[in-house]
Amino acid sequence: MPDRINWYPGHMAKSRRLLQEQLRAVDAVIELCDARAPLATRNADLKKLTRDKARILVLNKADLADDRETAKWLERFRREGLTAMRFNSNGGRTKEILAKIEEASAPALARFAARGVKKTVRFMVTGIPNVGKSTFINRLHGSAIAKASDRPGVTRANQWVRLGPYLEILDTPGMLPPRMDDQESARLLAYLGSIRDEIMDTEDLAGGLLSRLYALNPEAVSARFKLPGDVENTPHGLLEAACQGRGWLLSGGRYDTDRAAALVLDEFRAGKIGRLTIQGALPPENPRQRDQSLWNPIFRPHAAGD
Ligand SMILES: Nc1nc2c(ncn2[C@@H]2O[C@H](COP(=O)(O)OP(=O)(O)O)[C@@H](O)[C@H]2O)c(=O)[nH]1
Numbered sequence: 001m002p003d004r005i006n007w008y009p010g011h012m013a014k015s016r017r018l019l020q021e022q023l024r025a026v027d028a029v030i031e032l033c034d035a036r037a038p039l040a041t042r043n044a045d046l047k048k049l050t051r052d053k054a055r056i057l058v059l060n061k062a063d064l065a066d067d068r069e070t071a072k073w074l075e076r077f078r079r080e081g082l083t084a085m086r087f088n089s090n091g092g093r094t095k096e097i098l099a100k101i102e103e104a105s106a107p108a109l110a111r112f113a114a115r116g117v118k119k120t121v122r123f124m125v126t127g128i129p130n131v132g133k134s135t136f137i138n139r140l141h142g143s144a145i146a147k148a149s150d151r152p153g154v155t156r157a158n159q160w161v162r163l164g165p166y167l168e169i170l171d172t173p174g175m176l177p178p179r180m181d182d183q184e185s186a187r188l189l190a191y192l193g194s195i196r197d198e199i200m201d202t203e204d205l206a207g208g209l210l211s212r213l214y215a216l217n218p219e220a221v222s223a224r225f226k227l228p229g230d231v232e233n234t235p236h237g238l239l240e241a242a243c244q245g246r247g248w249l250l251s252g253g254r255y256d257t258d259r260a261a262a263l264v265l266d267e268f269r270a271g272k273i274g275r276l277t278i279q280g281a282l283p284p285e286n287p288r289q290r291d292q293s294l295w296n297p298i299f300r301p302h303a304a305g306d
């Protein structure tokens with residue numbers, strides 16, 4: 001299944017069924033979310049689906065998020081009783097995460113031991129599309145293979161990868177649909193590139209993103225897009241200011257907002273504007289203070305049969 005797809009009930013039911021099958025084969029689950037928007041990138045059904053299984057929540061892509069915000073999120077999740085940690089699947093060291101996995105598998109191991117069996121604890125990785133599941137698994141593979149190099153024949157057998165003497169991880173991640181039930185989450189997912197751009201107006205999207213980023217960190221946005229000094233925080237105004245600053249102009253000097261929109265989204269997703277968390281661990285105190293343009297629906301009605 002391609003990663004960025006339009007979700008419709010058929011897709012959702014299918015990936016849910018698949019995940020349920022995979023879950024039957026494991027004792028524990030590593031849930032990945034995006035550290036830049038940890039709540040919007042978690043699937044609301046996972047808790048129910050995993051019930052009594054041990055769970056680790058990984059705030060992945062932490063290299064793209066604001067460290068202080070990530071710390072607040074971790075604190076919040078830990079207060080909720082979750083085992084949570086940050087990670088960078090592109091370059092993070094796996095020692096700490098492997099230790100957490102071992103820790104989380106201890107109760108299952110103890111249960112096996114009580115029954116007198118030396119069974120392997122099996123993990124799987126899950127999350128919505130684009131949070132980095134494949135990259136994360138590859139990262140663990142890398143260290144697992146290195147670790148097991150002196151013990152031939154134990155790695156990558158039967159789509160299970162051995163991470164330790166009593167630890168195995170499923171080679172294929174389970175995919176869950178993103179939450180599309182509220183517009184705020186949908187918008188954050190769109191900013192991150194986790195749902196298809198085609199169903200949205202790109203200029204609306206990029207303008208909304210710019211506005212949100214500008215409210216969070218005006219210096220970073222100003223520097224990246226060479227904004228003039230006294231710019232007003234409105235989506236369209238910011239997009240035009242970026243055109244002016246970066247010279248995205250059409251013949252006759254008109255602003256090339258189309259091109260600007262695509263580049264703003266690309267640069268944000270690549271982390272070029274800076275390390276920015278777009279969903280705060282604490283909700284805004286007063287909803288009225290929020291820029292309304294950030295909260296308006298952006299989705300056009302679905303085409304028939306979509
Ligand atoms: N900067 C950064 N990028 C990541 C990280 N993890 C994954 N990515 C990138 O995010 C994109 C989606 O990753 P992928 O593993 O395919 O996500 P999946 O759909 O959950 O399997 C790819 O471009 C990865 O290189 C991370 O920790 N940091």
Ligand SMILES: [Mg+2]
Pocket residue numbers: 003133134135173
């Ligand atoms: Mg993948």
